[in-house]
Amino acid sequence: MTTTNPNLEWLLENLVESTPGANHALVLSRDGLKLCHTRALGIDRADQLAAIAAGVQALSQSASVEFGDGTGGVRQSMTEFHGGVLFIVEAGEGAHLAVLASEDADVGLIGHKMDELVEQIGAFLTSPPRHPRHSQPA
Amino acid sequence: MEGLKIVVVGGFGVGKTTMVRSVSEIRPLNTEETMTQAGLGIDNTGGVADKTTTTVAFDFGRISLSEQLVLYLFGAPGQERFWFLWDRLFAGTLGAVVLVDTRRLEDSWYAIDRLEHHGTPFIVARNNFPGAQHGLEEVRDALTLSPDVPLIDCDARSRESAKNVLITLVNHLYALSSARETAS
Incomplete structure (x- = not known):
């Protein structure tokens, strides 16, 4: 499951190339493990980003549950730090898509391109549960 | 009123989230995610085969032990890939609970090393999973705990038991x- 899928990798490379300001893209499982990523990100940084992005999304969902409409839905998490911007959106079941961009990137465009990719191929950006759903504790 | 920041640490699947959840008087912050197939071979559920979710950021809860004393509980994530969060969680922490599962004691070493390194006072609580057969003195030996670190049994699912762990920690901190005041 952690082996990079060459077709997905190609789509991520394509996303980064066609989006001004975008530098790296990563698909991660909700429990914080990389599924596939653009080559320039590198394995070690992909592992780090997967864990960070899963944590950010989990906290964003908690913010949504407590202070949003209660469904826990998150459209996008965006962190502007000194030297870059991190975007995360939900992808297919059990997975998130993260993009690292330059500080001066067009945030609207990047968000749009990410949504577009998820819409097209979200069904392939998944990481299914290890256990059948019915065995989950209440 | 006095607020104390406490962290709950320990290996993957020892019951940290369960403990924060069972004692918190407010709705606990929950950052559990379903464990996915990406974690096969990485997140080892040996001994906790029915575990289906795991904390990916941290747990947060609050409990008032008296009108004067409020504990703010932060539960750390267990897996190595989330250890980068620990430094932030440890900032300003007055004491820690190390939760251990005797079937996987080696998972606790990292937590104990980190706390000793930070100089954070802690106690160790053995979460009584079914099948735990060792006496507490054996656990103390296996963890090479110094005799002045309190070591107790608990059931993280039980509010009373989890509260007792926190009271033991607070008494240890006092x-x-x-002792420091007497010495100075």
């Missing part, structure tokens, strides 16, 4: 601070 004992340490009065």
Whole structure:
């Protein structure tokens, strides 16, 4: 499951190339493990980003549950730090898509391109549960 | 009123989230995610085969032990890939609970090393999973705990038991601070 899928990798490379300001893209499982990523990100940084992005999304969902409409839905998490911007959106079941961009990137465009990719191929950006759903504790 | 920041640490699947959840008087912050197939071979559920979710950021809860004393509980994530969060969680922490599962004691070493390195006072609570057969003195030996670190049994699912763990920690913190005052 952690082996990079060459077709997905190609789509991520394509996303980064066609989006001004975008530098790296990563698909991660909700429990914080990389599924596939653009080559320039590198394995070690992909592992780090997967864990960070899963944590950010989990906290964003908690913010949504407590202070949003209660469904826990998150459209996008965006962190502007000194030297870059991190975007995360939900992808297919059990997975998130993260993009690292330059500080001066067009945030609207990047968000749009990410949504577009998820819409097209979200069904392939998944990481299914290890256990059948019915065995989950209440 | 006095607020104390406490962290709950320990290996993957020892019951940290369960403990924060069972004692918190407010709705606990929950950052559990379903464990996915990406974690096969990485997140080892040996001994906790029915575990289906795991914490990916941290747990947060609050409990008032008296009108004067409020504990703010932060539960750390267990897996190595989330250890980068620990430094932030440890900032300003007055004491820690190390939760251990005797079937996987080696998972606790990292937590104990980190706390000793930070100089954070802690107690160790053995979460009584079914099948735990070792006496507490054996656990103390296996963890090479110094004799002045309190070591107790608990059931993280039980509010009373989890509360007792926190009271033991607070008493330990008071004992340490009065010892320091006497010494100075």
